[in-house]
Amino acid sequence: MDDGDQIVKKFMYMNRKTPYGTIYALESLEVVLIAAAFDQDVSLVFADDGVYQLMKDQSTEEIGMKNFSPTYSALGDYDIKKIYIEKESLDERGLSLDDLQDLKYEDEDDDWAEKDSIHLVSRDELAEVIDQQDVVFSF
Amino acid sequence: MKFGILVNxxxxxxxxxxxxxxxxxxxxxxxHEIFRVFFYHDGVNNGTSLAVPPQDDRHIPNQWSELAKDHSVDLVLCVAAAQRRGMLDEDEAKRNGKTSHNVAEGFRISGLGQLIEAGIQADRMVVFGD
Amino acid sequence: MAMLHTVNKSPFEKNSLESCLRLAKAGSAVLLTEDGVVGAMKGTKHSKDVADAMANISFYVLGPDLKARGLSENNVAEGIKVVDYSGFVDLAAEHESVQAWL
Structure with a gap:
């Protein structure tokens, strides 16, 4: 079947805020999960304080809010596998990838081998990725 | 050119x-054409029919309603964000057992898919937020 | 044409302008709006960062937001072009995509 008129755009979700203080991180994630059904080219960026969204061991019981961080590990099942983290943002905050959740996806073209969804990129590499996007959503 | 607008x-x-x-x-x-204005996060409150601002101030929900009426602009409130914040249209109110509804004329409630569709269909997506 | 970046925060309040300037590619444009217009003024602590970025990024500021805040166009740093909403629409149309640094 000819699906040549199917538009595929590059969508980027830019996350620059910590979770819980405001609802943006959670509602951004909700958009991303819906977007996954549209067969578009989806990337997520975590830069500045956005890197805190992916911290391991989040525990929200004492603030009375739902801990939505486990949802990030499901992104691979939604075929969202381009997750860019700006290295400089981690460095500035005294963090490394070890502090963040390890996000993976199963590659259907490679016998479902488990691969890393997280791409640690430098500032310049990230600038390049941003520049290629058709639609950038920031919340 | 077709513009999509997101209001956060x-x-x-x-x-x-x-x-x-x-x-x-x-x-x-x-x-230009405004393909759709999508209201997300607290942006859904722009669609309230219950705002009564002082006479000498602009009436933001009414301004949007008039824009929708005069230029058939599609104004969409995200359903998930709207339900959280107590913005319900008549159908949603009924479904959730509420006695009142508060969506202003020209606005409609729909899903997040409408935002993605705007991103796909519009030539440019412009985001307004905090 | 490359990307149009919009910044609506004062650089004295948030790092949006700083993040934008470090991640905007050469050849792109930055439009300062709302409280972001503060970043367009001459003689501030942040003027040098903007002036340095001007080497490969073009800068615009939204006139209506300047006026609302009592900021004179005469005090806008050299090289930054003042536009109205019609100019904002033109910039959005002329560039391939628009990113808001919220």
Whole structure:
């Protein structure tokens, strides 16, 4: 079947805020999960304080809010596998990838081998990725 | 050219809704089309029919309603964000056992898919927030 | 044409302008709006960062937001072009995509 008129755009979700203080991180994630059904080219960026969204061991019981961080590990099942983290943002905050959740996806073209969804990129590499996007959503 | 607009903040506290409105008006005046304005996060509060601002202030929800009426602009409130914040249309109110509803004329409630569709269909997506 | 970046926060309040300038590619444009217009003024602590970025990024500021805040166009740093909402629409149309640094 000819699906040549199917538009595929590059969508980027830019996350620059910590979770819980405001609802943006959670509602951004909700958009991303819906977007996954549209067969578009989806990337997520975590830069500045956005890197805190992916911290391991989040525990929200004492603030009375739902801990939505486990949802990030499901992104691979939604075929969202381009997750860019700006290295400089981690460095500035005294963090490394070890502090963040390890996000993976199963590659259907490679016998479902488990691969890393997280791409640690430098500032310049990230600038390049941003520049290629058709639609950038920031919340 | 077709523009999609995303409004992330409610009326009055942030300038986002005013800026988005001025942008939409200017785009229409120049002959562009506004494919859709999608209201997300607290932005859904722009669609309230219950706002009673002082007479000498602008009426933000009414401004949007009039824009929708005069130029058939599609104004969509995100259903998930709206339900959280107590914005319900008649159908949603009924479904959730509520006795009143508060969505202003020209706005409709729909899913997040409408935002993604706007991103796909519009030539440019412009975001207004905090 | 490359990307149009919009910044609506004062650089004295948030790092949006700083993040934008470090991640905007050469050849792109930055439009300062709302409280972001503060970043367009001459003689501030942040003027040098903007002036340095001007080497490969073009800068615009939204006139209506300047006026609302009592900021004179005469005090806008050299090289930054003042536009109205019609100009904002033109910039959005002329560039391939628009990113808001919220």
């Amino acid at each position: 903040e409610g009326p009055y506290t942030h300038q986002a809704s005013d800026s988005a409105y001025e942008f939409a008006k200017a785009a229409i005046e120049k002959g």
